[in-house]
Amino acid sequence: MAMKRIGLFVCHCGRNIAGTVDVERVVKEISKREDVAFATHYIFMCSQPGQQLIEDSIKKYNLDGVVVANCSPTLHERTMRNAAARAGLNPYRVEIANIREWAAWPHEDNPEAATRVAIRIVNATIEKLKANASLHPLEVPVKKRALVVGGGVAGMQAALDLADAGIETVVVEKEPSLGGNMIRLSETFPTLDCPQCILTPKMNDVGGHPNIKLYTYSEVEEVDGYLGNFKVKIKRKSPFIDWNKCTGCGECAKVCPTTLPSDFDLKMATRKATHIPFEQAVPFKYTITYNGVPPCNAACPLHLNAQGYVAAAKAGRFDRSIDVVWERLPFAGIAGRICTHPCESACSRGAIDKPVGIREVKRFVADWAVKNDRKYILHVKGEKEKSVAIIGAGAAGLIAAHDLREMGYKVTVYDKLPVIGGMLAVGIPPYRLPQEVIDYEVQPLIDASVEFVLNYEVNEKNFEEIRKKYDAVILAIGTHKERHLGIPGEEKAMHALELLKKANLGEDVDLKGKKVVVIGGGNSAVDAARTALRFGGDVTIAYRRTRNEMPAIPEEIVDAEEEGVKFKFLVSPAEILDGKIKLEKMKLGEKDASGRRKPIPTGEYEMMDADVVVLAVGELPDASWAEKLGINVERNRIKVNEFMQTSLQNVFAAGDAVTGAWDWVHAAAYGRWAAKNVAHYLEGEEMEKVQIEMSSNLRGYKELAYPAKRHETKKLGMEERRTTFKEFNLGYTEEDVVDEAKRCLGCGGCAKCGLCVEVCESKAIDLHMQDWYVEEEVGAIIVATGFEVMPPEAFPELGGKYPDVLNALQFERLLAPAGPTEGIPRRPSDGKIPKAIAFVHCVGSRDPQNGVPYCSRICCMYTIKQAMLVKHARPDIAVYDFYIDIRSNGKGYEEFYHRAKEEYGVNFIRGKVSKVYKVGDRYRVQGVDTLTGRIVEVDVDMVVLATAAKGSSSVKELAKKLRIPYDEWGWLKETHLKLKPLETPVGGVFIAGAAQFVKDITDSVSQGSGAAAKAMALLSKPELEKEPLLARVDPEICAGCGRCKDQCAYGAISIDPVRHVAVVNEALCEGCGACSANCPTTAIQVVNFKKGQIIRAVDVLAEVF
């Protein structure tokens, strides 16, 4: 019901309003309104008499609505409403007309305009007020539990205060241990307390308090709900160690071969992948750091754990190393000799010098296993009824046979050759891959009852029979057909495969003294050339492009060259004659589809002596017979779908027959996928799309790279190499393989080598442990996530890239008694104790152009402290402290500064440093002394930069989840800087400590207690009152379109599936009104802010237009 007896109270606000606005005239004008029963003005409505005036007038004049024309409602709306409530009038029948910020202050120079505007504002307010309903606050139940995010000193203090008050508190900390930044420090200013001594009791209290639930190595994942009723989903990151079982004995760290830079020591020291951050950690449990799939593992088409077997080799544990290989691949010796090593191409070490010799490490441990009689055992996981035939005992076929047999199927492998291995046996020459290696590694398959039928060619005559006999077939027939050039005289030439097969099967080919020309540039050409050389020939490789474009493995080309193979580039065969070959000269044109420059014929020819011509111009699958049987073949290759399945349902294909001639590892990878999908097919399961590519953007820790050249393997003597087919590459020696493995940069973090699992007596380690989630319900949340300081690298002009130029937190670790240098300041570059150290204040702070505009508050004090501690440790070190101002504004701070000057002899120089650069072994600091007006240049051995502080880097993500604001430097925004520094606009979420802005320990602890007190006040009531100015839906009008739901930032609106109307969850709604702005039918509106009310008010305000 519209109000008829409204009261108006115009405030003078001293001279703030009355100095400009004619308050009497306002009262007079408004009194003319029929719906206004009483109007007056008074000097300070917010004063006690002012409020008494409201109360008395309400009673006296029986007012049914009140407008107070004063300042912003954010200041006194609550005050005035409370006054009305005391007089028995519903507080929501009171509105504020802001005639100070909106009328008096904007028009200070024009009192007439100010007054007119004030009258209009009051009229508009009355129009809005008239239709206000009487409302009552909601009551919301409160969960009497709290969450503290951040286990630093502020967070811990808050948690302890809450827990001591009987409130169950959950503490979430992202690092493995409590302690934050404070536990890293050497001593604290101004008391020079040992922070570990004063903080560890708190840490232990938090860890052991009956009312505290501690989750370290955890992060907040999701926050739902509202003040008094938050539902928080917390991610527990996997430490790969069950902390319920871990005793902290440290045996795992002793055997771990992987070293990583220590985050706790800010990269001033190293630690193992399995570690405890520091000796007083709470909880005292080990954590394994795993970064993700390293680039080597990702690049390997089989995704072998390359980092794993290299890490085990590094520790000299070759038994573990071969076990790691065997977890995914039985053919270690084959792979270790002939793989094209995509892992090495991706190796991060390659960016520094040369990649780690991963393949040769694998070869070493494979051979070691043979020498030490360790055999691979194929474990059949339960016999199955179904059977599979594999056509082709080559790279793809062998691995498919292995995998399927392991799954329990009956497997028979057919091959037309008299030996097992396909191209491995007859293509790759014996000096690269001896047949004994193949036979040794295939034996476990035979031992596990994989049947091999050799000398049996499968073609259109017998295929259907085989297909009927078995439940599925895999075609892995490789590429054994030679490509033809189509030039005259071709029949006089020998094909590479022919020559290689003879060599592999032990036949002799007499090429002594003969001039042999090998046409081609791939591995077959190089293999054929080196084979021909061993048969006595005088060999030249003729290739139509240049050496850069040769597709053969680069090491093989070098090996061929060493053995005496000659090369002729940019020629293509035109005709083969007796004793000669006619070659056409080529030149290189634009790049073609393969990314290499195309060879272009020039029309010029030359003749070359050639007793024997060997063509190695490509191999093709021999799939014509398959086509006859209805298997789709395209461009000579067997066509398969994304599951490796051919056009015949139970026939799959893999290897070179599908992809064209490629390398062993891809054939094996596709073979494995074919086997996987055959199994799915046989079980009637859904098949998986083949996915071989995997990316990894981990790049390894460059700072761990020490200069170390890649080791060369031992090779057979050149005479033997040239004349026999003995294996020419003898692999690494034991010392070399360990040294080579040490070059690995540990990109993936934990290598998953398993050496720790062996020694853990509590059986606590599980390298397959996944992250898991827990849910907690709390009534209040305190965010105490601390701060970070900028890295020295951000300041190149101050020498940030040099190893001896550090930021203060890094230097703190060098001063800490339990730190990497045991409290003696030493240069990271050479470990020497410096003769002189320079400290630079305000690096990045107070610098809007290069850094942050604010002062980082704690740097003056900690720099003075560090200077004193240096002098304390080694009084003879010269200390230069370059400052702009000394900000020592706390209790005992100024006195501390004077001690530094007078007792310890620190040289304070007032002036900014403009440049730091290296001169020889030392650093020249170029600054200025403004008190004497002179440029100062001083040579020192270390520079410590007091870099600017910023909010913790991960806080922005957390703030978004909590919906609390933050600024561009990561500081969380408080509701009011002066009066509400611990509150956020989101009810129930508080902030404390350096997360709000960098501050010292004293203030952090105070804020921790303060935030706890705020939370306690919230949680002390069984129920909370919520403002009723919320959205409400008229279900008669609502069409259920859902636009309001899309707008709601608080997730407060849902659409009722039955009635098809919007429903508002009043507990979540914050009354912002975004929903009503978007509603096409005005079905949803915020109470007391209805469309009609707003329009009438706007009409009044806009009446001048």
Place this chain on the structure above:
Amino acid sequence: MGKKVMFYPGCTLKGVAKNLEDSTVESARVLGYDLVELPGWTCCGAVYGLAQDSVKFTIANVRNLIKAQNFGKEIGDNRLLAVCSMCYNNLKRAHIDVMKNRDKLKTLDLFMDEEANYEGNINVMHYLQFLKNDVGMDKVAEMVKKPLKGLKVAPYYGCLLLRPDEVAIDDREDPHILEELFEILGAEVVDYPLKNECCGSYHTVDKKEIVGERTYKLVSVAKGMGADVIATSCPLCFFNLDKRQEIAKQKHSEFEHMPIVYFTQLMAIAFGLTSQDVLHFDKHYISPEEVLQKWL
């Protein structure tokens, strides 16, 4: 005939810095550009041109920009290249100044009533920016006939290429544009930390000793880092670092001389242009002939 681009030489290039002018123009020619001297150009005013307190100091440069505007329309290109750091700084700042302060432009336009009004579409570029953005370092690499392999060069930017922010051609504390160029030319770049320290500028006129001390510091540090030459862009820096070595030597007997060159001279040599008509080693106090002999 290469692509025509307007070129503002500035006074010094016509006299003591002829080595800078010719090496610039000829190296540009190799890259396919014909640097055409702006007809009727006048002095940029040097330090006077930078003065902010009176409109009249900006006249000369705005007039130059107007002339560029006219000529630019004739040749169909609105770029105005300068290689002298001071001239570049002056012209660019004048352009930015009058674009921001339109009433200043109006005054100048009215004053220079015999000239067209400045429409503001002249793109003032330093030759290094032109090389990096318009020509492209790949093109420069292609034209290198004699890589300066083994020559250790300390790049020297001085002040005017990097300050103030609005005209800086690279980061003022840690620029890399000269380093990039020298690497492309095949030289070994010295990590020279004083590359953006002031040479002493016009103190060379009446307080030579100040410049002598600066030269002593800048050259000896470069020498200490193993540099064979210091390469710069600004004729004033060149003069200070080169000629004032005389004073440095007088005051510091242990001081060792080092030849100073322009970056464009190194470009010319790398492109195979070794004639003295291009390089003008006679303009140097410390001749670079001996140090650069290998590539000449």
